[in-house]
Amino acid sequence: MAPLRVFITGASSGIGAALARQYAAQGATLGLLARRGDSLAALIATLPNAALHRAYAVDVRDHAAINDAAQAFLAYAGGIDVVIANAGISVGTLTEYAEDLPVFADIIATNVVATAATFAPFIGAMRTQRTPGRLVGIGSVAGIRGLPGAEAYSASKAAVISYCESLRLEMKPHGIRVVTICPGYIDTPMTQHNPYPMPFLMAPEKFAASAASAIAAGRSYAVIPWQMGVVAKVLRLLPNFVYDWAFGKAPHKPRKTAHE
Numbered sequence: 710m711a712p713l714r715v716f717i718t719g720a721s722s723g724i725g726a727a728l729a730r731q732y733a734a735q736g737a738t739l740g741l742l743a744r745r746g747d748s749l750a751a752l753i754a755t756l757p758n759a760a761l762h763r764a765y766a767v768d769v770r771d772h773a774a775i776n777d778a779a780q781a782f783l784a785y786a787g788g789i790d791v792v793i794a795n796a797g798i799s800v801g802t803l804t805e806y807a808e809d810l811p812v813f814a815d816i817i818a819t820n821v822v823a824t825a826a827t828f829a830p831f832i833g834a835m836r837t838q839r840t841p842g843r844l845v846g847i848g849s850v851a852g853i854r855g856l857p858g859a860e861a862y863s864a865s866k867a868a869v870i871s872y873c874e875s876l877r878l879e880m881k882p883h884g885i886r887v888v889t890i891c892p893g894y895i896d897t898p899m900t901q902h903n904p905y906p907m908p909f910l911m912a913p914e915k916f917a918a919s920a921a922s923a924i925a926a927g928r929s930y931a932v933i934p935w936q937m938g939v940v941a942k943v944l945r946l947l948p949n950f951v952y953d954w955a956f957g958k959a960p961h962k963p964r965k966t967a968h969e
Contacts, residue, residue: 712735712736712737712738713732713735713736713737713738713790713791714737714738714740714782714786714787714788714789714790714791715732715737715738715739715740715789715790715791715792715793716739716740716741716742716779716782716789716791716792716793716827716831717729717732717739717740717741717742717793717795718742718743718769718775718793718794718795718796718823718827719742719743719769719795719796719797720739720741720742720743720749720752720795721741721743721744721745721748721749721752722743722748722897722898723895723897723898723913724795724847724892724895724897724913724916724917725741725743725793725795725796726752726913727897727913727914727916727917728793728795728917728920728921729741729752729756730755730756730914730917731914731917731918731920731921732791732921733756733757733758733762734757735921736757736758737790737791738758738761738762738786739753739756739761739762739763740762740763740765740778740779740782740785740786741753741762741763741764741765742764742765742766742767742769742775742778742796743765743766743767743796744766744767744768745766746764746766749764749765749766750764763781763782763785765778765781765782769796769819769823769826769827770815770818770819770822770823772823772826775823775826775827775830776826776829776830779827779830779831780830783830783831783834788834788838789831789834789835789838789842790840790842790843791842791843791845791924792827792828792831792842792843792844792845793845793847793924794823794824794827794828794844794845794846794847795847796819796820796823796827797819797820797847797865798815798816798819798820798862799862799962800812800816800861800862800962800963800964801858801859801862801961801962801963801964802816802858802859802860802861802862802964803858803860803961803964804860806964809861809964812861812964813860813861816861816862816865817861817864817865817868819865820862820865820866820868820869821865821868821869821872824846824869824872824873825872828844828876831844832844832880832885835883835885836883836885841883841884841885841886842885842886843885843886843887843888843924843927844873844876844880844885844886844887844888845887845888845889845890845924846869846870846872846873846876846887846888846889846890847869847890847891847892848866848867848869848870848873848889848890848891848892849862849866849869849891849892850891850892850893850932850937850940850941851863851866852865852866852867852868852869852870852891853867853870853891853941853944853945854944854945854947854952854956855867856956856959856962857956857957857958857959857961858959858960858961858962858964859961859962862962866891869889870889870891870930873887873888873889874889877889877929886927886929887929888923888924888927888928888929888930888931889929889930889931890920890923890924890931890933891930891931891932891933891937891941892911892916892932892933892937893909893911893932893933893934893936893937893940894909894910894911894937895910895911895912895913895916896910896911896912896913897913909934909936909937909940911933911934915934916933916934919931919933919934920933
């Protein structure tokens with residue numbers, strides 16, 4: 710079996726870096742994209758077969774630059790097997806503050822629009838390959854029910870979940886699998902600033918192994934860890950008045966701090 714060709718955004722730290730290590734250990738050829746080129750270079754230096762991998766220092770809000778990176782990786786790798794749109798911002802927002810509106814827009818641009826911009830350059834190649842491949846969107850349990858103080862983040866992850874569902878139907882006739890992965894609490898820089906308890910906190914390496922298995926299986930939707938999947942199902946079923954009572958006074962995400 711030929712080595713996988715995998716393209717990951719938001720790859721310089723956290724979940725993205727853990728996924729890079731997971732796939733590199735499997736012998737994959739990686740295209741890693743993030744804003745911080747120095748962090749990407751440092752990560753690649755630690756990976757098996759470091760010379761095989763390519764780094765792209767790109768802000769995912771720059772759609773032309775994403776396209777250029779995608780085309781460069783396609784030419785280098787000769788095709789694509791897995792694309793993981795992982796880049797994201799997690800930060801608290803409150804609609805009552807006018808200064809949070811640009812932050813809201815930035816979260817939507819990074820978490821939602823950039824997901825589509827990441828997938829778009831690869832779809833043509835996937836449709837013409839013998840093995841079409843997988844497009845992977847990173848949602849969140851926070852996208853299942855809106856959390857207080859996380860209006861933009863919850864909205865963005867709900868949008869990713871719905872977007873990937875729509876895209877899954879569009880891509881099915883072409884044999885392209887669209888996989889939605891919804892992390893719970895993963896121990897990364899994105900969650901380490903949360904000032905509240907995080908049930909079922911999971912190591913990023915363990916998350917990456919579970920995510921890679923779900924992606925390989927072509928699962929349409931997976932919540933990781935599985936315990937948070939149970940919680941997510943319960944949250945979906947709660948009547949609004951029960952949910953409002955249970956979560957109305959939940960601690961808020963800090964404002965004004967973003968993590969890739």
